[in-house]
Amino acid sequence: MNRKADHAETKVARSAADLHKKNGPMALPIYQTSTFEVTDNDEQLRVTGSDSYYTRYGNPTNSVAEKTVAALEGVDAALTFSSGMGAITTTIMSLLKGGDHIVAQRDVYGGTYKFLSQWLPKFGVETTFVDTTDYQQHEKAIRPNTKLLYVESPTNPTIRVVDLQRIASLAKRHGLISMVDSTFGTPINQRPAEYGFDLIMHSGTKYLGGHTDLICGVVAGRKELIEKILATRTTIGNCMDPHASWMLVRGMKTLAVRVTRQNENALRVAEFLEQHAKVRRVHYPFLNSHPQQALARAQMSGGGGMVSFEVDGTGEDARRVSEALRLFTLAPSLGGVESLVCIPVLTSHLSVPEEERRKMGVTEQMIRLSVGIENAHDLIADLEQALKAVGAAAAVTVG
Numbered sequence: 001m002n003r004k005a006d007h008a009e010t011k012v013a014r015s016a017a018d019l020h021k022k023n024g025p026m027a028l029p030i031y032q033t034s035t036f037e038v039t040d041n042d043e044q045l046r047v048t049g050s051d052s053y054y055t056r057y058g059n060p061t062n063s064v065a066e067k068t069v070a071a072l073e074g075v076d077a078a079l080t081f082s083s084g085m086g087a088i089t090t091t092i093m094s095l096l097k098g099g100d101h102i103v104a105q106r107d108v109y110g111g112t113y114k115f116l117s118q119w120l121p122k123f124g125v126e127t128t129f130v131d132t133t134d135y136q137q138h139e140k141a142i143r144p145n146t147k148l149l150y151v152e153s154p155t156n157p158t159i160r161v162v163d164l165q166r167i168a169s170l171a172k173r174h175g176l177i178s179m180v181d182s183t184f185g186t187p188i189n190q191r192p193a194e195y196g197f198d199l200i201m202h203s204g205t206k207y208l209g210g211h212t213d214l215i216c217g218v219v220a221g222r223k224e225l226i227e228k229i230l231a232t233r234t235t236i237g238n239c240m241d242p243h244a245s246w247m248l249v250r251g252m253k254t255l256a257v258r259v260t261r262q263n264e265n266a267l268r269v270a271e272f273l274e275q276h277a278k279v280r281r282v283h284y285p286f287l288n289s290h291p292q293q294a295l296a297r298a299q300m301s302g303g304g305g306m307v308s309f310e311v312d313g314t315g316e317d318a319r320r321v322s323e324a325l326r327l328f329t330l331a332p333s334l335g336g337v338e339s340l341v342c343i344p345v346l347t348s349h350l351s352v353p354e355e356e357r358r359k360m361g362v363t364e365q366m367i368r369l370s371v372g373i374e375n376a377h378d379l380i381a382d383l384e385q386a387l388k389a390v391g392a393a394a395a396v397t398v399g
């Protein structure tokens, strides 16, 4: 059977398990083992480097998770890691060395910003940050020692959309590796490899896992790059536990239905917020008011589950709204079935200096929503009541 031709919903629901095996378990077995027995030393040498040698090198349960993500992204191979940050740091450390240079967009996840700006310089790798959607700046920042073009789309928490085709071809023209953090996009809504991206990264903690019970990361791409990253992952020891891989595979079975519902809910929430008197601005890729709306609709099949907005008031007002919500739980992270809310300047971007945050457009008034799979009416009613908190304290003082 030609499984490559299956649609994304089919690929995730069936995973990459061996479906031809007679009387095999329908659910994926967990190979909860650190090591694998061999019959003799010739076999020992043969299995070195396979997924049945030692679990820091690989594990059959992890392989199923990896093959599922590779199939979803339409690339040769993928690797799992103990976290999304583990995927980013291990990949970059595998492919770059002291003296190399990175061009990265300004608004990237706070942890990524910290790694690029504070950690890599210690090893002699410098990063130039450029305005996310100013592609001339990306090109101008390229130097003879540049090795990597790093982007994130949609961005966290400003929900800007990057032209994937433009970035991938810019990287090709200059002989650079292109890497995208596609966590917010999900492989259901966008597949960067179709535009020529070399490496696609996900914090599997978010949409891939989907149930707020797992920390993991994935990188997918061409075989020769993945092989280099595997060698580094094995040395650094940044692998995923087989039980966590099993949870990831189980989570991914419903990825397509979850994301489809989250796309619908988030669009409705964004439309509601946009017409609300106490909301200054809403950031959502499929709103007509979004500056890259046409691009988003061309390269994404859904706008995703992430919405951010700025209240027409102060940072205090934003905090009060986030605390008044009943169905959106105040917590960092995103992508699960339950709706969550957070204030980016107090969570994901806490470690980013204020001046840099201002350049990114991350304000104190900004609230980020991860819209779940609940009933959209209920979510909107919750936002309606919570937004009454904007200006409420000031009114009390005046009164």
Ligand SMILES: Cc1ncc(COP(=O)(O)O)c(C=O)c1O
Pocket (backbone or CB within 6 Å): 083, 084, 085, 086, 109, 111, 152, 156, 181, 183, 184, 202, 203, 204, 205, 215, 216, 217, 333, 348
């Ligand atoms: C866009 C994005 N990339 C990467 C990460 C890091 O992932 P993890 O927390 O799994 O290390 C996050 C975490 O919030 C994120 O939002």
